[in-house]
Structure formats: structure tokens, C-alpha cells
Amino acid sequence: MDLELRHLRVVCAIEDAGSLTRAAAALRMSQPALSAQLRRIETMLGGALFERRHAGVVATAFGELVLGRARAILPGVDGLLADTARATRCRDAPRRVRVGSVGAPLLGHLLLAIRAVLPGAEVTARCRYSPVALLDDLAARRLEAAALGDHPGQELAAGGDVELRPLVTEPVFALLPSSHPLAGQEEVSLGRLAEEDWAVPRPDGDRTGEYWSSVCSLTGSQPRSPYEAEGRQLVELVRAGLAVSLCQATFVEVPGVTVRPLSGNPLWYRHVLAWHREGPLAAHGEEILRRVGAGYLSACADAPAYAKWRARNPGSARLTL
Numbered sequence: 001m002d003l004e005l006r007h008l009r010v011v012c013a014i015e016d017a018g019s020l021t022r023a024a025a026a027l028r029m030s031q032p033a034l035s036a037q038l039r040r041i042e043t044m045l046g047g048a049l050f051e052r053r054h055a056g057v058v059a060t061a062f063g064e065l066v067l068g069r070a071r072a073i074l075p076g077v078d079g080l081l082a083d084t085a086r087a088t089r090c091r092d093a094p095r096r097v098r099v100g101s102v103g104a105p106l107l108g109h110l111l112l113a114i115r116a117v118l119p120g121a122e123v124t125a126r127c128r129y130s131p132v133a134l135l136d137d138l139a140a141r142r143l144e145a146a147a148l149g150d151h152p153g154q155e156l157a158a159g160g161d162v163e164l165r166p167l168v169t170e171p172v173f174a175l176l177p178s179s180h181p182l183a184g185q186e187e188v189s190l191g192r193l194a195e196e197d198w199a200v201p202r203p204d205g206d207r208t209g210e211y212w213s214s215v216c217s218l219t220g221s222q223p224r225s226p227y228e229a230e231g232r233q234l235v236e237l238v239r240a241g242l243a244v245s246l247c248q249a250t251f252v253e254v255p256g257v258t259v260r261p262l263s264g265n266p267l268w269y270r271h272v273l274a275w276h277r278e279g280p281l282a283a284h285g286e287e288i289l290r291r292v293g294a295g296y297l298s299a300c301a302d303a304p305a306y307a308k309w310r311a312r313n314p315g316s317a318r319l320t321l
Helices: 005-017 020-027 031-045 061-091 107-117 131-139 208-217 231-239 282-301 304-312
Strands: 050-053 056-059 096-101 122-127 145-150 162-177 197-200 224-228 245-248 257-260 268-276
Touching: 005 020, 005 031, 005 056, 005 061, 020 031, 020 056, 056 061, 096 107, 096 131, 107 122, 107 145, 107 282, 131 145, 131 162, 131 268, 162 231, 162 282, 162 304, 197 208, 197 231, 197 245, 231 245, 231 257, 257 304, 268 282, 282 304
Parallel strands: 096 122, 096 145, 197 224
Antiparallel strands: 050 056, 145 268, 162 245, 162 257, 162 268
């Protein structure tokens, strides 16, 4: 009989338990079967490993030698097995990759990047307003990847199984009716903007409204927010001239609304990509970041107000690849 890893595990289990009876219970074996296996291991190695005493077993000097080597070998082997299992899971392309996103411009670029690195997979997507809910979905393996976002002082925190990779931190801009007097300015003062009626997103896990309010309070005024809306509805309220709001710098202007930078850049938004550390995208993380980063730069070029701001502020919103 050749020595196997399972024999070393048995020897360590006996030493940890301090008795053959307790070790047999831990190994889910009968005590006679464990005793017989220990005798075979001792015969194979050439000496007694334990002294049998009334209170249990104690390692002999020869046993201490074997145990020392076993405890040095087994962690490395266990690590190797875990790493190869993880690599195999990442290598084998899944049939479906589920992606989540907040309201950010990265979703399309993330989907294209995943299709490029896993061409045989079916890629699906769903949007939620709260990045916290999407993080929970990632941790629970209900999603494989997500495009998220947060604000200074409200940074997302992930558990050990979720990888968070910030892509870029960009300024938050003002969203105005095109007919508004402030729309003709190159930049808009947040203090002046706070004097208007606002349309704001509903309270949610991303705490956007809370962040806007906290920064506005530094100007000495708190905007009145009679309208609570998101996405298309928020834009329509602004287009109708009923309110002003804030938007991501990459927001593409549509007829009736105007995007302008805020003077002094008081508000910021961070784009973050996330995936499960043991999921199918873990091995492709750097390539996905590179592809999504290139897509983000193209989105910057398509947003005139942001393109001008980046030209005036080189390096202020740099990709963190």
C-alpha cells in the first residue's frame, strides 16, 4: 500500500482529537475500522505513531516527525486543490451570465465586454436603482457581474466573495430646462441652483438624495424638492420647466434640457464594476475593465458638456485601470 494524502489526514485527525474514539466520530468511521487503518499506516511508515493510553493517545517521537511533515504538506495541497477548482470554474464558460446595473452609462459596455471574453454564453441584464441590492445579488450568486456607483463618504463595501473595482470618479453636473436663465452660463453655482425647485430620486439604498442634500447644506441653503422621480420621468419634469436636477456627467442632452458643470465641482460620482471572485468572470477581470474603460471614454466624447470639462480639467476624472 502506498502512502496517500488521506492517510496523513487520518493521522492529523487522531492527534487533533486526542483519542481514537473521538477521531473516529469526526471522520465518520467506526473505532475498530480507524484502529485497523492506523495499524496499516504505522506498518507502512515503519513505526508506531501514537502511544495508546487510558485517557487517549499521545504522539510518539516518530509520530511527531510524521505529524510535523503532514501539517507542512496538507495546507499547500489544500490550497492547490482550491486554486485549481476555482480556475476550472472560471475556465469553463457558463451557459448564462447574469448582469445587474444601476442607472449608469456602463451597462452596454459591460455587456459587450462579457460577450467578447465569453462568446458562447447567453448574457442577460436587469436594472435596479439600489447598488446595495445588486451587491446582495452578487454575494448570493444571483448575478455574476454588475455596474454600480457610489458617492464620497458613501463608498460601497463588499463581502469577501465580491470583487469591487472602481473605474472612474467623475463630477456631478446640473440638469436644467433649456429655457432656464442658468442654461446660458458656462458653469452653474450650486448655491444658485439650490434656490430652484428640484426633482430628486426617491430615497433608496444608494443614498443619492442624502448625498445631494448634505452637499447643498454646505451652501447655506436646502433646495425645495416637490418632485420625486427617476430616469425618464425626472428628465420630463426638467424639460417641462418645472424643476432643475443633477445628473451624471456622461448624460447625453436631449431636446429641451441642458447639462452644465457645477462651479468648483462640489459633487462627485464613482463608477464601480463588480463580479463574484469565484464566478466565470474572475479570470477576465482586467480585460473587462479595459474594454469598459474604453467604452466609458467614448461616452465622454458623446457628452459635449463633459468633453469640454475634461479638456479644461485634464487628469481630474482619470480611469483607475
